[in-house]
Amino acid sequence: MTEPTTIPVEAADYRTAMARIASAVHLVTTAGPGGRAGFTATAVCSVSDEPPTLLVCINRTASAHAALSVNDTLCVNTLGAHQMDVAGAFGGRTPMDERFATASWGRLVTGSPVLNNARVAFDCRIVGRHAVATHDVLVCEVVALACAGTGDGLLYADRRYHAPPLQAPARDDAA
Numbered sequence: 028m029t030e031p032t033t034i035p036v037e038a039a040d041y042r043t044a045m046a047r048i049a050s051a052v053h054l055v056t057t058a059g060p061g062g063r064a065g066f067t068a069t070a071v072c073s074v075s076d077e078p079p080t081l082l083v084c085i086n087r088t089a090s091a092h093a094a095l096s097v098n099d100t101l102c103v104n105t106l107g108a109h110q111m112d113v114a115g116a117f118g119g120r121t122p123m124d125e126r127f128a129t130a131s132w133g134r135l136v137t138g139s140p141v142l143n144n145a146r147v148a149f150d151c152r153i154v155g156r157h158a159v160a161t162h163d164v165l166v167c168e169v170v171a172l173a174c175a176g177t178g179d180g181l182l183y184a185d186r187r188y189h190a191p192p193l194q195a196p197a198r199d200d201a202a
C-alpha cells in the first residue's frame with residue numbers, strides 16, 4: 028500500500044492530485060462595461076439553493092479577469108460531450124473574438140453570453156468577490172436558467188477531456 032504523503036505538499040503534487048478528480052467543464056462568460064470575455068473552468072461549485080448560489084474561481088492572471096472584475100454579471104455554461112472544441116478555444120491563449128466565433132450565443136436576463144445548446148446555463152449576478160491565494164472566488168446568485176442541451180456531459184480528468192456515456196436514469200427517477 029502507498030505511504031500517505033507527508034506535508035509540506037508541493038504545488039505540483041497538489042495539481043497532480045487534483046487532476047485525478049473528474050470534473051464537469053464549463054465556459055464562464057461575461058459581457059458589460061468591462062467588455063466581453065470568457066474562459067474554460069472546472070472550479071465551479073454549488074453553494075445553496077436559497078437563494079440559488081454558486082462559486083466560480085478565476086486566476087487573477089487570466090485574460091478574462093479584467094472584464095470579470097468590472098462586470099457584475101456572468102453566465103456558467105456547462106458543456107456537453109460534443110462541445111470539446113469550444114472548451115479548447117476558451118482554455119487559454121486564443122483571442123476573445125476567436126473564442127466566441129467558435130459557437131453561437133444567446134442571452135437570458137443579465138445579458139451575459141449564453142452558449143446555445145449548453146447542457147445547462149446558469150445566468151448570474153456576482154454578489155461577492157474574495158481574493159484567495161492566486162485566485163478570486165466569485166460568489167454568484169443565479170437569476171435565470173436554461174436547460175435545453177441534450178446528450179452526454181463533458182468531463183475533464185487526468186489532464187484531458189472525456190465524454191463517457193451517462194447511465195440511463197434509474198427506473199424510479201424516470202420522469
Ligand SMILES: Cc1cc2nc3c(=O)[nH]c(=O)nc-3n(C[C@H](O)[C@H](O)[C@H](O)COP(=O)(O)O)c2cc1C
Nearest residue numbers: 066067068069070084085086089090118119120183
Ligand atoms: C479544463 C480546464 C479547466 C480550467 N479551469 C479553470 C478554472 O476553474 N479557473 C481558472 O481561472 N482557469 C481555469 N482554466 C484555465 C483558463 O481556462 C485559461 O486557460 C487561463 O485562464 C488562461 O487563459 P488566457 O490565455 O485567457 O489568459 C482551465 C482550463 C482548462 C483547459
